[in-house]
Amino acid sequence: MKNDPKNIALLYFSRSPLAESRHKRFVNRDPSKNRQVADLLISQSLKHVENSGLPYFLFNEARQKGDTFGERLTNAFDELFKKGFDGVIAVGNDCPGLGSVNWELITQIMKQNRPVLGPTPDGGSYLIGLTRDSFQNESFRQIPWKTRNVHQSLCEYLKSGGFDLYEIDAQRDINKFDDLLYFLKTGFTGVLKFFKELLKNLFKSLLQVRHLSYSAQLESVSVYASRPPPLFPN
Numbered sequence: 001m002k003n004d005p006k007n008i009a010l011l012y013f014s015r016s017p018l019a020e021s022r023h024k025r026f027v028n029r030d031p032s033k034n035r036q037v038a039d040l041l042i043s044q045s046l047k048h049v050e051n052s053g054l055p056y057f058l059f060n061e062a063r064q065k066g067d068t069f070g071e072r073l074t075n076a077f078d079e080l081f082k083k084g085f086d087g088v089i090a091v092g093n094d095c096p097g098l099g100s101v102n103w104e105l106i107t108q109i110m111k112q113n114r115p116v117l118g119p120t121p122d123g124g125s126y127l128i129g130l131t132r133d134s135f136q137n138e139s140f141r142q143i144p145w146k147t148r149n150v151h152q153s154l155c156e157y158l159k160s161g162g163f164d165l166y167e168i169d170a171q172r173d174i175n176k177f178d179d180l181l182y183f184l185k186t187g188f189t190g191v192l193k194f195f196k197e198l199l200k201n202l203f204k205s206l207l208q209v210r211h212l213s214y215s216a217q218l219e220s221v222s223v224y225a226s227r228p229p230p231l232f233p234n
Contacts, residue, residue: 008087008107008129009080010056012049013073017042019061020093026177036202041093041174044195048098049091054107074141077130087131089116095126096183097171099191109166115158119170123148126171134163 015023020042021035028034049056059076066072073090080088087110091098095118106116106129115134118127130140136157143153158165174180180199188196 007085008054008089008110009083009085010049010052010054011076011080011088011090012046012056012058012093013064013076013090014042014045014058014060014093016060016062024175026174026180028177033202037180040198040202041096044096044198045091045093045098048101051099052101052103054089054103069145070141070143073145074137077135077140078137081132081135085132087111087129088135089127089129091127092173094173094175095120095171096174096195097192098126100171101127101168106168112164114164114166116166116168117151117154117158118168119151120173121170122173123151124173125151125154126173127168128154131163134158134161136161 014020017035017039020038021031024034024038026034026037046058057080059072063076064072065075077088077090087107089106089110101118106127109116110129110131113131113133115131116127116129117125120126139157143150143157155165155167172179172182174183180203183192183196183199184203186196
């Protein structure tokens with residue numbers, strides 16, 4: 001007989017700012033600015049987590065257990081389920097649109113024993129909400145993390161278990177400098193407009209966002225070209 005989820009926790013899976021800035025290169029050849037970007041992403045996402053109204057647990061590199069990303073995330077879910085929670089929602093630090101998430105809707109959906117996913121345009125998932133019944137330790141661990149198939153594989157994993165998956169609106173995340181440029185150049189309202197202003201203030205010494213073309217911006221700042229994973233940090 002399937003459980004009726006009642007209490008749901010939020011799992012904030014993120015490195016500390018220093019560790020994040022050492023592992024990701026948002027701005028190449030400028031460690032100070034790179035650290036500031038990491039600080040901004042983490043501080044803003046943590047505020048959204050704190051404002052969710054849900055009990056939340058921070059899992060940074062000191063608390064994460066396992067040799068691979070899949071092991072660390074799986075063990076974090078497992079730990080919270082063992083604490084007695086019926087549902088766990090995992091988010092990372094790289095989604096500026098996290099503040100627009102309707103947490104009340106998600107929790108109501110999960111209380112119907114339905115898992116919830118939030119996709120990103122590059123094939124990742126910025127939000128993973130699992131009920132106790134839909135969390136299968138070994139299968140979840142085997143998801144091809146750090147690939148463009150993360151979201152699709154999660155969908156297949158959940159649907160193959162017979163669960164009625166609910167997908168929320170897609171949100172773009174930030175893993176590299178090109179992603180920062182997207183948020184700097186695009187017109188937004190609400191939460192994303194506020195984030196854009198914070199980002200513009202951070203980069204005003206490097207970029208004249210309103211006057212430089214995309215190619216000129218790339219020439220102004222050295223871009224780290226390789227593509228980091230679409231979901232959560234190591």
